[in-house]
Amino acid sequence: MSRAPFEVLVFLYARTPGANYEYALLRRADAGHWQGVAGGGEEGETPLEAARREAFEEAGIASDSLFLKLDAVESIRVTEFSDSHLWGDQVYVIPQYCFGAEVTDRCLLLSHEHTEYRWLPYDEALSLLAFDGNRTALWELNQRLKGRGPRG
DSSP, rough: OOOEEEEEEEEEEETTTTEEEEEEEETTTTTTEEEEEEEEEEEHHHHHHHHHHHHHHOOOOOSSSSSSEEEEEEEEGGGTTTGGGGSSSSSOEEEEEEEEEEOOOOOOOOOOOOOEEEEEEEHHHHBBBHHHHHHHHHHHHHHHHHOOOOOO
């Protein structure tokens, strides 16, 4: 399948005692930064289908896990992708659709794309993220999980 002009970002989360949550961050093998599961869509996939596939491929998350679509969408320059030539000269940026995925088994099966993972409370996870779009998506997920409105 060929690469579609969109990206997905999935933050894995697990409930902790006291109605709190922890978030899994994965360290990229190529760049060394921390992020959620991230990857490109394939032709014919919806963003949700791509998120489910990427979460399985990169962390071993069952495709029937509960996925929560977030409002956060980041624009990424096509120059960040080696295969962007496939999209032609009219595509300058692609969207990155964001999701949360509930995990009950905290033991992740990492792909070769990552060297390690950590389960962290929100504040610690937020401080490790390299990209603003990742921080925005994690903030939204945390707000939603805790039942807070956007200003709560």
